[in-house]
Amino acid sequence: MNSIDKLIHLLARLPGLGPRSARRVALFLIKKHESLLVPLREALGEISNSIKNCEVCGNVDTNSPCQICCDAKRNSNQLCVLEEVADLWAMERTTAFKGRYHVLGGRLSAIDGIGPGDLNIEKLIERVKDREITEIILATNLTVDGETTAHYITDCLSASNVKITRLAHGVPVGGELDFLDDGTLTAALKARRQVNSQL
Amino acid sequence: MEWQDEGYVLASRPHGEAASIVSLLTSQNGRFSGLVHGGQSRRQRAALQVGNKVTAVWRARLDEHLGKYSIELESSTIAQLLGEPGKLLALSSASELVEAVIPERDPCPNLYRSFSALLGSFDGEYWAATYVYWELHLLTDIGFGLDLSECAGTGVTEDLVFVSPKSGKAVSRQAGEPYKDKLLTLPAFLKGTSGAQVSGKDLADGLLLTGYFLQKCVFQPRQKKLPDSRVRLAGKLSMNN
Numbered sequence: 483m484n485s486i487d488k489l490i491h492l493l494a495r496l497p498g499l500g501p502r503s504a505r506r507v508a509l510f511l512i513k514k515h516e517s518l519l520v521p522l523r524e525a526l527g528e529i530s531n532s533i534k535n536c537e538v539c540g541n542v543d544t545n546s547p548c549q550i551c552c553d554a555k556r557n558s559n560q561l562c563v564l565e566e567v568a569d570l571w572a573m574e575r576t577t578a579f580k581g582r583y584h585v586l587g588g589r590l591s592a593i594d595g596i597g598p599g600d601l602n603i604e605k606l607i608e609r610v611k612d613r614e615i616t617e618i619i620l621a622t623n624l625t626v627d628g629e630t631t632a633h634y635i636t637d638c639l640s641a642s643n644v645k646i647t648r649l650a651h652g653v654p655v656g657g658e659l660d661f662l663d664d665g666t667l668t669a670a671l672k673a674r675r676q677v678n679s680q681l
Numbered sequence: 682m683e684w685q686d687e688g689y690v691l692a693s694r695p696h697g698e699a700a701s702i703v704s705l706l707t708s709q710n711g712r713f714s715g716l717v718h719g720g721q722s723r724r725q726r727a728a729l730q731v732g733n734k735v736t737a738v739w740r741a742r743l744d745e746h747l748g749k750y751s752i753e754l755e756s757s758t759i760a761q762l763l764g765e766p767g768k769l770l771a772l773s774s775a776s777e778l779v780e781a782v783i784p785e786r787d788p789c790p791n792l793y794r795s796f797s798a799l800l801g802s803f804d805g806e807y808w809a810a811t812y813v814y815w816e817l818h819l820l821t822d823i824g825f826g827l828d829l830s831e832c833a834g835t836g837v838t839e840d841l842v843f844v845s846p847k848s849g850k851a852v853s854r855q856a857g858e859p860y861k862d863k864l865l866t867l868p869a870f871l872k873g874t875s876g877a878q879v880s881g882k883d884l885a886d887g888l889l890l891t892g893y894f895l896q897k898c899v900f901q902p903r904q905k906k907l908p909d910s911r912v913r914l915a916g917k918l919s920m921n922n
Binding site: 497498590592593594597598624625626627629630633634636637648651663664665666667668669672673 | 692694698727728730731733756757759760761762763764766770772773776777780909910917
């Protein structure tokens with residue numbers, strides 16, 4: 483296998499790319515040698531040498547502790563618990579949350595053979611012992627496994643005095659009731675809240 | 682080959698980038714797996730949550746092929762179980778037990794009906810007792826049913842309070858008294874004598890009983906343990922005892 487074939491073979495393993503698209507990407511990279519291939523090679527080399535999991539929260543960054551954990555401007559009282567790093571990035575995109583994070587690295591799933599020992603839960607319990615934290619926001623996914631994980635963490639933290647909250651579930655922004663599935667509507671109905679008429 | 686059936690989602694595993702392999706407990710065809718194209722998409726993922734009732738069409742060129750499912754959601758279970766950790770654990774445990782215990786493509790209409798009744802019980806307050814009954818039904822369906830009708834030693838049908846861990850038969854108070862440390866407790870509600878009143882201890886005893894036989898007859902020979910969710914459910918109900 484020559485180096486071009488090897489590149490195509492590796493690109494084809496990326497999500498969203500098959501062999502055909504991998505060939506297109508490889509040709510594009512070869513054509514844009516100076517402007518894309520060389521910077522990409524440098525970026526990949528840099529990342530592969532320096533990427534690590536944050537020892538505090540489980541995020542991926544080039545430093546450990548990560549930028550978020552080192553940011554003194556963030557609210558250290560709130561800790562948002564997430565399943566994956568992708569969820570952390572989604573939360574960061576909103577810019578609505580200014581607290582700190584804890585990435586579990588998955589969710590409890592007997593079908594997939596993932597138990598509490600496989601997740602970053604012990605470190606979470608250690609972090610909660612820190613008196614700075616007053617609220618834990620459980621932001622696991624709304625699946626049976628995600629909910630089970632949230633309840634398990636709630637049980638683990640029940641002895642501590644922190645407030646434990648869960649992300650609300652319901653109608654998405656811009657959503658029309660007619661197009662929602664029954665489950666989402668039921669969840670929205672369960673999580674309904676009083677309308678405040680005051681300014 | 683093609684059939685249409687209703688069923689409950691037992692498990693959904695990612696396959697490749699977009700598809701899922703979904704295992705259903707169907708009313709006529711038993712536990713049956715198939716490929717769902719786009720099963721990981723935002724639209725389909727919601728329908729493929731464990732416990733959801735769906736209408737499924739399964740198609741394959743040959744019977745022995747994995748086949749492809751077209752799935753339409755009938756009703757969502759998880760939305761009703763938000764904030765209900767016990768019920769959620771019961772759902773996970775029941776799904777995982779069926780997935781682990783029932784052979785594929787073996788019609789089991791009785792189990793389907795009892796599974797459906799279990800999910801229906803989540804609307805009421807006696808779901809935990811229904812869950813214990815369901816595990817008893819499961820043991821019966823797979824050929825390890827317990828005989829709780831008469832005493833294994835004396836044949837009497839009254840005052841049955843123990844179960845023999847060896848034979849799975851009930852034992853009367855009088856016959857079992859000398860061996861009570863070695864016998865399992867038979868909770869009154871499993872004999873149908875205590876009406877609707879089921880205490881926390883009864884539930885814990887019931888789960889201990891069914892758990893013992895599930896472990897002994899099903900999981901131990903396969904060198905496996907009871908599913909985590911089943912263990913956590915028993916622990917949670919024991920804590921409320």
